[in-house]
Amino acid sequence: MIDLSVDLGFLKLKNPVLAASGTVGYGLELLPFVDLNKLGGIVIKGLYFSPREGNPPPRLAETASGLLNAIGLQGIGVHEFSEKVLPRLKNYKTAVIVNVCGDSDEEYAAVVDFLNKKEGIAAFELNISCPNLKKDGLCPALDPKATFSLVRLVKKVSLRPVITKLSPNVTNIVEIALSAQEAGSDGISLVNTFLAMSVDIETKRPRLANILGGLSGPAIKPIALRMVYQVVSEVKIPVMGIGGIFSGADALEFLIVGAKAVQVGTANLIDPQITLKIIKEIEDYCRRKGIQRIEEIIGTLKVKGKRWRKKKT
Amino acid sequence: MIKDSQAKIIHKESWKDYYLFSFQSEKIAAQAMPGQFLMVRIEPSPYPLLRRPFSIHSRNENTLEIFFKIEGIGTQLLAQKEIDDSLDLLGPLGKGFRFGVNLEKKAVAVVGGGRGIAPLYFLAEELRLLGVGAKIFYGGKSEADLPLREKFEKNGFDLSCSTDDGSFAFKGLVTDLLQTELERFFPASIFACGPEEMLKKIADMAAKKKIPAELSLESMMGCGFGACWGCVRRIKRGKREEWLKICEEGPVFSSKEIIWLEEER
Numbered sequence: 001m002i003d004l005s006v007d008l009g010f011l012k013l014k015n016p017v018l019a020a021s022g023t024v025g026y027g028l029e030l031l032p033f034v035d036l037n038k039l040g041g042i043v044i045k046g047l048y049f050s051p052r053e054g055n056p057p058p059r060l061a062e063t064a065s066g067l068l069n070a071i072g073l074q075g076i077g078v079h080e081f082s083e084k085v086l087p088r089l090k091n092y093k094t095a096v097i098v099n100v101c102g103d104s105d106e107e108y109a110a111v112v113d114f115l116n117k118k119e120g121i122a123a124f125e126l127n128i129s130c131p132n133l134k135k136d137g138l139c140p141a142l143d144p145k146a147t148f149s150l151v152r153l154v155k156k157v158s159l160r161p162v163i164t165k166l167s168p169n170v171t172n173i174v175e176i177a178l179s180a181q182e183a184g185s186d187g188i189s190l191v192n193t194f195l196a197m198s199v200d201i202e203t204k205r206p207r208l209a210n211i212l213g214g215l216s217g218p219a220i221k222p223i224a225l226r227m228v229y230q231v232v233s234e235v236k237i238p239v240m241g242i243g244g245i246f247s248g249a250d251a252l253e254f255l256i257v258g259a260k261a262v263q264v265g266t267a268n269l270i271d272p273q274i275t276l277k278i279i280k281e282i283e284d285y286c287r288r289k290g291i292q293r294i295e296e297i298i299g300t301l302k303v304k305g306k307r308w309r310k311k312k313t
Numbered sequence: 314m315i316k317d318s319q320a321k322i323i324h325k326e327s328w329k330d331y332y333l334f335s336f337q338s339e340k341i342a343a344q345a346m347p348g349q350f351l352m353v354r355i356e357p358s359p360y361p362l363l364r365r366p367f368s369i370h371s372r373n374e375n376t377l378e379i380f381f382k383i384e385g386i387g388t389q390l391l392a393q394k395e396i397d398d399s400l401d402l403l404g405p406l407g408k409g410f411r412f413g414v415n416l417e418k419k420a421v422a423v424v425g426g427g428r429g430i431a432p433l434y435f436l437a438e439e440l441r442l443l444g445v446g447a448k449i450f451y452g453g454k455s456e457a458d459l460p461l462r463e464k465f466e467k468n469g470f471d472l473s474c475s476t477d478d479g480s481f482a483f484k485g486l487v488t489d490l491l492q493t494e495l496e497r498f499f500p501a502s503i504f505a506c507g508p509e510e511m512l513k514k515i516a517d518m519a520a521k522k523k524i525p526a527e528l529s530l531e532s533m534m535g536c537g538f539g540a541c542w543g544c545v546r547r548i549k550r551g552k553r554e555e556w557l558k559i560c561e562e563g564p565v566f567s568s569k570e571i572i573w574l575e576e577e578r
Contacts, residue, residue: 025542074556
Protein backbone atom coordinates (compact mmCIF):
# COMPACT_ATOMS: atom_id res chain seq x y z
CA MET A 1 0.00 0.00 0.00
CA ILE A 2 1.51 3.28 -1.12
CA ASP A 3 1.06 6.25 1.17
CA LEU A 4 -0.24 9.05 -1.02
CA SER A 5 -0.93 11.48 1.81
CA VAL A 6 0.80 14.84 1.84
CA ASP A 7 1.29 17.19 4.75
CA LEU A 8 1.17 20.88 3.91
CA GLY A 9 1.88 21.75 7.53
CA PHE A 10 -1.38 23.61 7.92
CA LEU A 11 -3.41 20.90 6.18
CA LYS A 12 -3.09 17.13 5.67
CA LEU A 13 -4.43 15.73 2.40
CA LYS A 14 -5.16 12.06 1.70
CA ASN A 15 -3.49 12.46 -1.66
CA PRO A 16 -1.93 15.34 -3.59
CA VAL A 17 -4.70 15.67 -6.19
CA LEU A 18 -7.33 18.38 -5.83
CA ALA A 19 -9.94 19.69 -8.25
CA ALA A 20 -9.25 23.33 -9.12
CA SER A 21 -11.62 26.21 -8.58
CA GLY A 22 -14.03 27.03 -11.39
CA THR A 23 -13.88 23.62 -13.03
CA VAL A 24 -16.07 21.55 -10.71
CA GLY A 25 -18.64 24.15 -9.70
CA TYR A 26 -19.49 23.72 -6.03
CA GLY A 27 -18.28 20.13 -6.00
CA LEU A 28 -21.82 18.81 -6.25
CA GLU A 29 -21.62 18.89 -10.05
CA LEU A 30 -19.01 16.10 -9.85
CA LEU A 31 -21.18 13.76 -7.77
CA PRO A 32 -22.66 11.80 -10.69
CA PHE A 33 -19.13 10.87 -11.74
CA VAL A 34 -16.75 10.95 -8.78
CA ASP A 35 -16.73 9.71 -5.19
CA LEU A 36 -15.43 12.89 -3.58
CA ASN A 37 -14.02 10.80 -0.71
CA LYS A 38 -11.28 9.70 -3.10
CA LEU A 39 -9.94 13.19 -3.80
CA GLY A 40 -7.24 15.04 -1.90
CA GLY A 41 -9.55 18.01 -1.97
CA ILE A 42 -11.87 20.19 -3.97
CA VAL A 43 -11.56 23.92 -4.43
CA ILE A 44 -14.96 25.53 -4.70
CA LYS A 45 -15.86 27.94 -7.46
CA GLY A 46 -14.93 31.55 -6.60
CA LEU A 47 -17.26 32.97 -3.97
CA TYR A 48 -18.16 36.62 -3.45
CA PHE A 49 -20.22 37.81 -0.52
CA SER A 50 -23.30 38.32 -2.71
CA PRO A 51 -24.51 36.40 -5.77
CA ARG A 52 -22.69 37.39 -8.94
CA GLU A 53 -24.17 37.79 -12.40
CA GLY A 54 -21.12 36.97 -14.53
CA ASN A 55 -20.18 38.09 -18.05
CA PRO A 56 -22.36 37.98 -21.18
CA PRO A 57 -21.74 35.08 -23.62
CA PRO A 58 -19.81 33.92 -25.53
CA ARG A 59 -17.78 33.05 -22.45
CA LEU A 60 -15.65 30.29 -23.97
CA ALA A 61 -13.36 29.80 -26.93
CA GLU A 62 -11.30 26.75 -27.75
CA THR A 63 -7.72 27.25 -28.91
CA ALA A 64 -4.97 24.75 -29.78
CA SER A 65 -4.92 22.45 -26.72
CA GLY A 66 -6.28 25.33 -24.69
CA LEU A 67 -9.48 26.83 -23.38
CA LEU A 68 -10.11 30.54 -23.18
CA ASN A 69 -12.74 31.62 -20.68
CA ALA A 70 -14.33 34.77 -19.40
CA ILE A 71 -17.08 33.43 -17.15
CA GLY A 72 -16.85 36.41 -14.84
CA LEU A 73 -17.31 34.36 -11.65
CA GLN A 74 -21.06 33.95 -11.94
CA GLY A 75 -22.31 32.27 -8.82
CA ILE A 76 -24.14 32.16 -5.55
CA GLY A 77 -23.13 34.21 -2.51
CA VAL A 78 -21.97 33.10 0.92
CA HIS A 79 -25.48 32.68 2.34
CA GLU A 80 -26.71 30.22 -0.28
CA PHE A 81 -23.35 28.47 -0.22
CA SER A 82 -23.43 27.84 3.51
CA GLU A 83 -27.11 26.90 3.57
CA LYS A 84 -27.39 24.72 0.48
CA VAL A 85 -23.92 23.54 -0.53
CA LEU A 86 -21.80 23.13 2.61
CA PRO A 87 -24.23 20.78 4.40
CA ARG A 88 -24.08 18.41 1.40
CA LEU A 89 -20.29 18.57 1.12
CA LYS A 90 -19.95 17.73 4.80
CA ASN A 91 -20.89 14.13 3.97
CA TYR A 92 -17.57 13.64 2.20
CA LYS A 93 -14.15 13.15 3.71
CA THR A 94 -12.19 15.43 1.46
CA ALA A 95 -10.58 18.81 2.06
CA VAL A 96 -13.06 21.49 1.02
CA ILE A 97 -11.20 24.67 0.15
CA VAL A 98 -13.26 27.77 -0.54
CA ASN A 99 -11.97 30.07 -3.24
CA VAL A 100 -12.62 33.60 -1.95
CA CYS A 101 -13.24 36.62 -4.17
CA GLY A 102 -13.90 40.29 -3.60
CA ASP A 103 -14.23 43.62 -5.34
CA SER A 104 -12.30 45.16 -2.44
CA ASP A 105 -9.98 43.92 0.29
CA GLU A 106 -12.87 44.36 2.70
CA GLU A 107 -15.12 42.06 0.69
CA TYR A 108 -12.53 39.26 0.80
CA ALA A 109 -12.35 39.76 4.56
CA ALA A 110 -16.15 39.77 4.85
CA VAL A 111 -16.45 36.45 2.96
CA VAL A 112 -13.81 34.87 5.21
CA ASP A 113 -15.37 36.35 8.34
CA PHE A 114 -18.79 34.97 7.39
CA LEU A 115 -17.48 31.48 6.56
CA ASN A 116 -15.11 31.31 9.57
CA LYS A 117 -17.94 30.05 11.73
CA LYS A 118 -19.17 27.40 9.28
CA GLU A 119 -18.21 23.78 9.62
CA GLY A 120 -16.64 21.75 6.86
CA ILE A 121 -14.13 24.21 5.38
CA ALA A 122 -10.49 23.11 5.48
CA ALA A 123 -8.91 26.31 4.14
CA PHE A 124 -9.50 29.43 2.12
CA GLU A 125 -7.90 30.05 -1.24
CA LEU A 126 -7.68 33.76 -2.04
CA ASN A 127 -8.53 34.37 -5.66
CA ILE A 128 -6.49 37.51 -6.10
CA SER A 129 -5.71 36.58 -9.66
CA CYS A 130 -8.80 36.05 -11.81
CA PRO A 131 -8.19 38.03 -15.00
CA ASN A 132 -11.89 38.39 -15.81
CA LEU A 133 -12.96 40.75 -13.09
CA LYS A 134 -11.82 44.15 -14.17
CA LYS A 135 -10.96 45.85 -17.41
CA ASP A 136 -7.67 44.67 -18.94
CA GLY A 137 -7.38 41.75 -16.55
CA LEU A 138 -6.35 43.81 -13.53
CA CYS A 139 -6.24 42.09 -10.14
CA PRO A 140 -4.34 42.43 -6.83
CA ALA A 141 -1.93 39.62 -7.74
CA LEU A 142 -0.26 41.85 -10.32
CA ASP A 143 1.26 44.04 -7.62
CA PRO A 144 3.36 42.93 -4.62
CA LYS A 145 2.03 45.71 -2.38
CA ALA A 146 -1.62 45.05 -3.23
CA THR A 147 -0.99 41.33 -2.63
CA PHE A 148 0.66 42.04 0.71
CA SER A 149 -2.08 44.28 2.09
CA LEU A 150 -4.90 41.99 0.98
CA VAL A 151 -3.31 38.82 2.34
CA ARG A 152 -2.43 40.55 5.60
CA LEU A 153 -6.00 41.78 6.10
CA VAL A 154 -7.50 38.35 5.38
CA LYS A 155 -4.98 36.62 7.64
CA LYS A 156 -6.03 38.89 10.51
CA VAL A 157 -9.65 37.82 10.08
CA SER A 158 -9.28 34.16 9.13
CA LEU A 159 -9.57 31.32 11.62
CA ARG A 160 -8.50 28.86 8.94
CA PRO A 161 -5.38 28.44 6.80
CA VAL A 162 -5.09 30.81 3.86
CA ILE A 163 -3.69 29.82 0.46
CA THR A 164 -3.00 32.66 -1.96
CA LYS A 165 -3.64 31.88 -5.63
CA LEU A 166 -1.27 33.78 -7.87
CA SER A 167 -1.58 35.15 -11.36
CA PRO A 168 0.95 34.19 -14.04
CA ASN A 169 0.42 37.55 -15.76
CA VAL A 170 3.38 39.21 -14.04
CA THR A 171 7.00 39.92 -14.87
CA ASN A 172 8.29 38.53 -11.58
CA ILE A 173 6.22 35.77 -10.02
CA VAL A 174 8.69 35.23 -7.19
CA GLU A 175 8.33 38.80 -5.95
CA ILE A 176 4.55 38.36 -5.63
CA ALA A 177 4.94 34.97 -3.96
CA LEU A 178 7.35 36.45 -1.42
CA SER A 179 4.87 39.26 -0.69
CA ALA A 180 2.14 36.71 0.03
CA GLN A 181 4.52 34.76 2.27
CA GLU A 182 5.61 37.88 4.11
CA ALA A 183 1.97 38.86 4.69
CA GLY A 184 1.45 35.54 6.44
CA SER A 185 -0.10 33.37 3.74
CA ASP A 186 0.03 29.71 4.81
CA GLY A 187 0.45 28.44 1.28
CA ILE A 188 0.49 29.43 -2.36
CA SER A 189 -1.30 28.01 -5.36
CA LEU A 190 -0.32 28.83 -8.92
CA VAL A 191 -1.04 29.46 -11.68
CA ASN A 192 -4.39 31.02 -12.46
CA THR A 193 -5.15 31.50 -16.17
CA PHE A 194 -3.05 33.47 -18.63
CA LEU A 195 -4.62 36.64 -19.98
CA ALA A 196 -5.24 35.90 -23.64
CA MET A 197 -7.52 36.43 -26.63
CA SER A 198 -8.82 34.85 -29.82
CA VAL A 199 -10.38 36.38 -32.94
CA ASP A 200 -12.92 35.06 -35.42
CA ILE A 201 -11.44 36.13 -38.76
CA GLU A 202 -14.78 35.75 -40.59
CA THR A 203 -16.57 38.29 -38.41
CA LYS A 204 -13.41 40.07 -37.22
CA ARG A 205 -14.82 39.89 -33.73
CA PRO A 206 -13.13 38.66 -30.58
CA ARG A 207 -14.36 35.16 -29.80
CA LEU A 208 -15.16 36.21 -26.25
CA ALA A 209 -17.76 38.87 -25.50
CA ASN A 210 -15.37 40.09 -22.82
CA ILE A 211 -12.65 40.44 -25.55
CA LEU A 212 -9.95 39.16 -23.15
CA GLY A 213 -10.10 35.96 -21.15
CA GLY A 214 -8.00 33.46 -19.27
CA LEU A 215 -6.20 30.64 -21.07
CA SER A 216 -5.99 27.21 -19.45
CA GLY A 217 -5.40 23.63 -20.52
CA PRO A 218 -2.41 21.61 -21.78
CA ALA A 219 -1.18 24.61 -23.79
CA ILE A 220 -0.06 26.42 -20.61
CA LYS A 221 1.47 23.53 -18.68
CA PRO A 222 5.17 24.13 -19.40
CA ILE A 223 4.86 27.82 -18.47
CA ALA A 224 2.96 26.99 -15.29
CA LEU A 225 5.59 24.43 -14.38
CA ARG A 226 8.37 26.97 -14.91
CA MET A 227 6.61 29.42 -12.59
CA VAL A 228 6.02 26.80 -9.90
CA TYR A 229 9.70 25.87 -10.14
CA GLN A 230 10.76 29.50 -9.73
CA VAL A 231 8.45 29.99 -6.74
CA VAL A 232 9.32 26.79 -4.85
CA SER A 233 12.98 27.69 -5.28
CA GLU A 234 12.45 30.88 -3.27
CA VAL A 235 9.57 30.54 -0.82
CA LYS A 236 9.34 28.51 2.37
CA ILE A 237 5.57 27.98 2.44
CA PRO A 238 4.02 25.03 0.59
CA VAL A 239 2.99 25.43 -3.02
CA MET A 240 0.17 23.79 -4.97
CA GLY A 241 0.89 23.49 -8.68
CA ILE A 242 -1.84 24.23 -11.21
CA GLY A 243 -1.80 24.47 -14.98
CA GLY A 244 -2.81 22.08 -17.72
CA ILE A 245 -2.56 18.87 -15.70
CA PHE A 246 -4.24 16.04 -17.64
CA SER A 247 -2.37 12.94 -16.47
CA GLY A 248 -0.43 11.39 -13.63
CA ALA A 249 2.76 12.24 -15.52
CA ASP A 250 1.76 15.93 -15.68
CA ALA A 251 1.02 15.94 -11.94
CA LEU A 252 4.33 14.21 -11.18
CA GLU A 253 6.27 16.90 -13.03
CA PHE A 254 4.86 19.49 -10.62
CA LEU A 255 5.57 17.29 -7.58
CA ILE A 256 9.14 16.56 -8.66
CA VAL A 257 9.74 20.26 -9.17
CA GLY A 258 8.59 20.85 -5.60
CA ALA A 259 4.83 21.41 -5.45
CA LYS A 260 3.36 19.63 -2.40
CA ALA A 261 0.06 19.06 -4.20
CA VAL A 262 -1.57 19.77 -7.53
CA GLN A 263 -4.90 21.09 -8.66
CA VAL A 264 -6.52 19.69 -11.78
CA GLY A 265 -8.66 22.21 -13.64
CA THR A 266 -9.72 22.23 -17.28
CA ALA A 267 -9.27 18.45 -17.56
CA ASN A 268 -12.33 17.97 -15.31
CA LEU A 269 -14.53 19.54 -17.96
CA ILE A 270 -13.47 17.02 -20.59
CA ASP A 271 -13.30 14.00 -18.30
CA PRO A 272 -15.09 14.48 -14.98
CA GLN A 273 -13.35 11.33 -13.69
CA ILE A 274 -9.84 12.49 -14.61
CA THR A 275 -8.79 13.20 -11.01
CA LEU A 276 -9.33 9.52 -10.13
CA LYS A 277 -7.32 8.48 -13.16
CA ILE A 278 -4.49 10.84 -12.18
CA ILE A 279 -4.40 9.45 -8.61
CA LYS A 280 -4.17 5.93 -10.01
CA GLU A 281 -1.40 6.88 -12.41
CA ILE A 282 0.60 8.50 -9.60
CA GLU A 283 0.16 5.31 -7.56
CA ASP A 284 1.30 3.17 -10.51
CA TYR A 285 4.39 5.37 -10.91
CA CYS A 286 5.26 4.98 -7.22
CA ARG A 287 4.86 1.22 -7.47
CA ARG A 288 7.05 1.08 -10.56
CA LYS A 289 9.72 3.22 -8.90
CA GLY A 290 9.54 1.40 -5.57
CA ILE A 291 8.40 4.52 -3.74
CA GLN A 292 6.49 3.92 -0.48
CA ARG A 293 5.42 7.47 0.27
CA ILE A 294 4.53 10.10 -2.33
CA GLU A 295 6.28 12.73 -0.19
CA GLU A 296 9.57 11.03 -1.04
CA ILE A 297 9.43 12.42 -4.55
CA ILE A 298 8.39 16.02 -3.79
CA GLY A 299 11.16 18.43 -4.73
CA THR A 300 13.49 15.74 -6.05
CA LEU A 301 14.32 17.53 -9.30
CA LYS A 302 17.87 16.70 -10.30
CA VAL A 303 19.77 19.71 -11.58
CA LYS A 304 23.45 20.23 -12.17
CA GLY A 305 24.85 22.82 -9.80
CA LYS A 306 22.47 25.26 -8.14
CA ARG A 307 18.74 25.48 -8.51
CA TRP A 308 17.32 28.49 -10.27
CA ARG A 309 17.52 31.60 -8.10
CA LYS A 310 16.00 35.02 -8.48
CA LYS A 311 18.64 37.67 -9.06
CA LYS A 312 19.03 39.73 -5.92
CA THR A 313 18.42 43.39 -6.57
CA MET B 314 -25.83 11.24 -16.26
CA ILE B 315 -23.56 8.42 -17.32
CA LYS B 316 -20.05 8.25 -18.70
CA ASP B 317 -19.76 5.54 -21.31
CA SER B 318 -16.15 5.47 -22.41
CA GLN B 319 -16.65 2.60 -24.84
CA ALA B 320 -19.67 3.47 -26.98
CA LYS B 321 -19.18 1.60 -30.23
CA ILE B 322 -20.29 3.04 -33.55
CA ILE B 323 -22.54 0.39 -35.08
CA HIS B 324 -23.99 2.30 -38.00
CA LYS B 325 -22.90 5.28 -40.08
CA GLU B 326 -24.64 7.12 -42.87
CA SER B 327 -23.70 10.29 -44.68
CA TRP B 328 -25.06 12.77 -47.19
CA LYS B 329 -22.36 15.25 -48.29
CA ASP B 330 -21.63 17.22 -45.10
CA TYR B 331 -24.35 15.55 -43.03
CA TYR B 332 -23.68 12.47 -40.91
CA LEU B 333 -25.70 10.05 -38.83
CA PHE B 334 -24.00 7.78 -36.30
CA SER B 335 -25.55 5.04 -34.17
CA PHE B 336 -23.81 4.16 -30.92
CA GLN B 337 -24.21 1.07 -28.80
CA SER B 338 -24.77 2.55 -25.34
CA GLU B 339 -27.41 0.72 -23.32
CA LYS B 340 -27.31 2.71 -20.10
CA ILE B 341 -27.48 6.12 -21.71
CA ALA B 342 -30.17 4.92 -24.13
CA ALA B 343 -32.29 3.66 -21.24
CA GLN B 344 -32.42 7.11 -19.64
CA ALA B 345 -32.58 9.36 -22.70
CA MET B 346 -35.47 11.77 -23.25
CA PRO B 347 -36.19 13.84 -26.39
CA GLY B 348 -34.29 17.13 -26.37
CA GLN B 349 -31.49 15.84 -24.17
CA PHE B 350 -27.95 15.71 -25.50
CA LEU B 351 -24.63 13.87 -25.38
CA MET B 352 -21.12 15.24 -24.93
CA VAL B 353 -18.89 13.35 -27.34
CA ARG B 354 -15.15 13.15 -26.89
CA ILE B 355 -13.77 13.26 -30.40
CA GLU B 356 -10.15 12.35 -29.64
CA PRO B 357 -8.33 11.08 -26.55
CA SER B 358 -5.59 13.64 -27.29
CA PRO B 359 -5.94 17.30 -26.24
CA TYR B 360 -6.79 18.40 -29.77
CA PRO B 361 -9.59 19.15 -30.15
CA LEU B 362 -9.66 19.78 -26.42
CA LEU B 363 -13.32 19.94 -25.50
CA ARG B 364 -16.09 17.44 -26.00
CA ARG B 365 -18.76 18.45 -28.49
CA PRO B 366 -22.47 18.55 -27.66
CA PHE B 367 -24.94 16.68 -29.91
CA SER B 368 -28.64 16.30 -29.25
CA ILE B 369 -29.95 12.76 -29.27
CA HIS B 370 -31.45 12.12 -32.68
CA SER B 371 -33.17 8.87 -31.85
CA ARG B 372 -33.07 6.08 -29.35
CA ASN B 373 -33.68 2.38 -29.49
CA GLU B 374 -33.42 -0.16 -26.71
CA ASN B 375 -29.62 -0.29 -26.69
CA THR B 376 -28.61 2.36 -29.16
CA LEU B 377 -28.46 6.11 -29.59
CA GLU B 378 -28.16 8.17 -32.74
CA ILE B 379 -26.66 11.57 -33.41
CA PHE B 380 -27.10 13.59 -36.58
CA PHE B 381 -24.69 16.39 -37.41
CA LYS B 382 -23.22 18.58 -40.11
CA ILE B 383 -19.52 19.29 -40.51
CA GLU B 384 -19.03 22.79 -39.13
CA GLY B 385 -15.53 22.88 -37.65
CA ILE B 386 -12.55 20.82 -36.64
CA GLY B 387 -14.51 18.74 -34.10
CA THR B 388 -17.22 17.59 -36.48
CA GLN B 389 -14.63 17.17 -39.25
CA LEU B 390 -12.65 14.68 -37.16
CA LEU B 391 -15.81 13.02 -35.88
CA ALA B 392 -17.01 12.43 -39.45
CA GLN B 393 -13.87 10.36 -40.07
CA LYS B 394 -14.76 7.81 -37.38
CA GLU B 395 -15.86 4.46 -38.69
CA ILE B 396 -18.09 1.57 -37.69
CA ASP B 397 -16.54 -0.40 -34.77
CA ASP B 398 -14.63 2.66 -33.47
CA SER B 399 -15.50 3.40 -29.84
CA LEU B 400 -16.06 6.89 -28.51
CA ASP B 401 -16.39 8.28 -25.01
CA LEU B 402 -19.88 9.70 -24.34
CA LEU B 403 -21.43 11.60 -21.43
CA GLY B 404 -25.18 11.59 -21.26
CA PRO B 405 -28.05 11.94 -21.27
CA LEU B 406 -27.57 15.60 -20.35
CA GLY B 407 -29.83 18.59 -19.84
CA LYS B 408 -33.57 19.04 -19.77
CA GLY B 409 -35.42 18.08 -22.92
CA PHE B 410 -38.78 18.99 -24.41
CA ARG B 411 -41.65 19.17 -21.95
CA PHE B 412 -44.67 17.30 -23.25
CA GLY B 413 -47.11 14.93 -21.71
CA VAL B 414 -50.61 13.52 -21.57
CA ASN B 415 -52.01 17.05 -21.79
CA LEU B 416 -51.22 16.84 -25.52
CA GLU B 417 -52.90 13.47 -26.04
CA LYS B 418 -55.11 13.40 -29.15
CA LYS B 419 -54.11 16.97 -29.93
CA ALA B 420 -52.02 18.25 -32.82
CA VAL B 421 -48.63 19.91 -32.46
CA ALA B 422 -46.11 21.52 -34.81
CA VAL B 423 -42.51 20.30 -34.86
CA VAL B 424 -40.16 22.64 -36.72
CA GLY B 425 -36.56 21.92 -37.69
CA GLY B 426 -34.15 24.15 -39.58
CA GLY B 427 -31.08 22.54 -41.18
CA ARG B 428 -29.15 20.35 -38.75
CA GLY B 429 -31.62 21.59 -36.11
CA ILE B 430 -33.80 18.68 -37.21
CA ALA B 431 -31.51 16.45 -35.13
CA PRO B 432 -33.47 16.18 -31.82
CA LEU B 433 -36.88 16.28 -33.51
CA TYR B 434 -36.93 12.73 -34.83
CA PHE B 435 -36.66 11.37 -31.29
CA LEU B 436 -39.37 13.83 -30.22
CA ALA B 437 -41.66 12.86 -33.11
CA GLU B 438 -41.33 9.18 -32.21
CA GLU B 439 -42.17 9.81 -28.56
CA LEU B 440 -45.11 12.06 -29.46
CA ARG B 441 -46.50 9.32 -31.67
CA LEU B 442 -46.30 6.84 -28.77
CA LEU B 443 -48.33 9.29 -26.70
CA GLY B 444 -50.95 9.58 -29.40
CA VAL B 445 -50.11 13.16 -30.27
CA GLY B 446 -50.56 14.18 -33.90
CA ALA B 447 -47.35 15.88 -34.94
CA LYS B 448 -47.05 17.90 -38.12
CA ILE B 449 -43.37 18.16 -38.95
CA PHE B 450 -41.85 21.11 -40.81
CA TYR B 451 -38.34 20.63 -42.15
CA GLY B 452 -36.48 23.46 -43.85
CA GLY B 453 -33.08 23.83 -45.47
CA LYS B 454 -31.16 26.03 -47.86
CA SER B 455 -31.74 23.58 -50.71
CA GLU B 456 -32.83 20.00 -51.31
CA ALA B 457 -29.40 18.66 -50.29
CA ASP B 458 -29.95 20.14 -46.85
CA LEU B 459 -32.94 17.89 -46.20
CA PRO B 460 -31.18 14.50 -45.96
CA LEU B 461 -33.57 13.13 -43.34
CA ARG B 462 -36.67 13.75 -45.48
CA GLU B 463 -36.90 10.11 -46.55
CA LYS B 464 -36.41 8.80 -43.03
CA PHE B 465 -39.40 10.78 -41.74
CA GLU B 466 -41.56 9.86 -44.73
CA LYS B 467 -40.61 6.18 -44.71
CA ASN B 468 -41.62 6.00 -41.07
CA GLY B 469 -45.00 7.53 -41.75
CA PHE B 470 -44.60 10.98 -40.26
CA ASP B 471 -46.60 13.92 -41.58
CA LEU B 472 -43.80 15.96 -43.12
CA SER B 473 -43.78 19.31 -44.95
CA CYS B 474 -40.55 20.64 -46.37
CA SER B 475 -39.24 24.01 -47.48
CA THR B 476 -36.09 25.15 -49.24
CA ASP B 477 -34.74 28.69 -49.35
CA ASP B 478 -33.88 28.34 -53.05
CA GLY B 479 -37.05 26.49 -54.03
CA SER B 480 -35.15 23.42 -55.24
CA PHE B 481 -37.64 21.26 -53.39
CA ALA B 482 -41.18 21.73 -52.05
CA PHE B 483 -42.19 25.13 -50.56
CA LYS B 484 -39.88 27.97 -51.60
CA GLY B 485 -38.89 30.12 -48.66
CA LEU B 486 -37.94 29.85 -45.03
CA VAL B 487 -39.45 27.12 -42.90
CA THR B 488 -40.92 29.90 -40.75
CA ASP B 489 -42.76 31.23 -43.85
CA LEU B 490 -44.13 27.73 -44.43
CA LEU B 491 -45.20 27.50 -40.81
CA GLN B 492 -46.80 30.95 -41.00
CA THR B 493 -48.87 29.86 -44.01
CA GLU B 494 -49.91 26.62 -42.31
CA LEU B 495 -50.92 28.40 -39.12
CA GLU B 496 -53.74 30.08 -41.08
CA ARG B 497 -55.62 26.78 -41.04
CA PHE B 498 -53.83 24.64 -38.51
CA PHE B 499 -54.02 25.29 -34.78
CA PRO B 500 -51.35 23.32 -32.91
CA ALA B 501 -51.60 22.93 -29.14
CA SER B 502 -47.86 23.44 -28.96
CA ILE B 503 -44.81 24.17 -31.12
CA PHE B 504 -41.47 22.39 -30.71
CA ALA B 505 -38.49 23.76 -32.62
CA CYS B 506 -34.76 23.57 -33.12
CA GLY B 507 -32.65 25.44 -35.66
CA PRO B 508 -30.82 28.67 -36.33
CA GLU B 509 -31.22 31.58 -33.91
CA GLU B 510 -33.20 33.77 -36.37
CA MET B 511 -35.61 30.92 -37.03
CA LEU B 512 -36.21 30.33 -33.33
CA LYS B 513 -36.77 34.03 -32.70
CA LYS B 514 -39.37 34.18 -35.49
CA ILE B 515 -41.13 31.15 -34.05
CA ALA B 516 -41.12 32.73 -30.60
CA ASP B 517 -42.76 35.85 -32.09
CA MET B 518 -45.35 33.80 -34.00
CA ALA B 519 -46.13 31.69 -30.94
CA ALA B 520 -46.57 34.80 -28.82
CA LYS B 521 -48.95 36.40 -31.35
CA LYS B 522 -51.04 33.24 -31.68
CA LYS B 523 -50.77 32.44 -27.97
CA ILE B 524 -49.38 28.98 -28.65
CA PRO B 525 -46.86 27.58 -26.15
CA ALA B 526 -43.49 26.91 -27.80
CA GLU B 527 -40.51 24.88 -26.67
CA LEU B 528 -37.22 25.85 -28.30
CA SER B 529 -33.97 23.90 -28.21
CA LEU B 530 -30.98 26.25 -28.06
CA GLU B 531 -27.43 25.67 -29.17
CA SER B 532 -24.23 26.82 -27.52
CA MET B 533 -20.58 26.03 -27.36
CA MET B 534 -20.09 24.10 -24.15
CA GLY B 535 -17.14 23.59 -21.85
CA CYS B 536 -18.36 20.56 -19.94
CA GLY B 537 -22.06 19.89 -20.60
CA PHE B 538 -22.83 18.98 -16.99
CA GLY B 539 -23.04 22.33 -15.23
CA ALA B 540 -19.52 22.67 -13.89
CA CYS B 541 -18.10 25.57 -15.90
CA TRP B 542 -20.89 28.14 -16.45
CA GLY B 543 -19.64 28.60 -20.00
CA CYS B 544 -22.87 28.12 -22.00
CA VAL B 545 -25.26 30.64 -20.50
CA ARG B 546 -28.30 32.31 -22.00
CA ARG B 547 -30.38 35.24 -20.75
CA ILE B 548 -33.54 33.68 -19.31
CA LYS B 549 -36.48 35.24 -17.50
CA ARG B 550 -38.35 33.13 -15.00
CA GLY B 551 -41.01 34.90 -12.98
CA LYS B 552 -39.58 38.33 -12.30
CA ARG B 553 -36.02 37.11 -12.23
CA GLU B 554 -33.82 37.55 -15.27
CA GLU B 555 -30.40 35.90 -15.26
CA TRP B 556 -27.76 33.98 -17.17
CA LEU B 557 -28.77 30.32 -16.99
CA LYS B 558 -26.69 27.37 -18.11
CA ILE B 559 -28.00 25.91 -21.36
CA CYS B 560 -26.46 22.54 -20.49
CA GLU B 561 -28.26 22.21 -17.17
CA GLU B 562 -31.45 24.30 -17.35
CA GLY B 563 -31.82 23.70 -21.10
CA PRO B 564 -31.08 23.12 -23.90
CA VAL B 565 -34.87 23.34 -24.28
CA PHE B 566 -36.54 26.47 -22.94
CA SER B 567 -40.05 27.83 -23.20
CA SER B 568 -40.12 30.60 -25.83
CA LYS B 569 -41.52 33.00 -23.22
CA GLU B 570 -38.46 32.61 -21.01
CA ILE B 571 -35.84 33.41 -23.62
CA ILE B 572 -34.52 36.97 -23.80
CA TRP B 573 -33.35 37.65 -27.34
CA LEU B 574 -30.25 39.81 -27.23
CA GLU B 575 -28.50 41.44 -30.14
CA GLU B 576 -24.88 40.43 -30.26
CA GLU B 577 -22.83 43.49 -29.42
CA ARG B 578 -19.08 43.45 -29.27
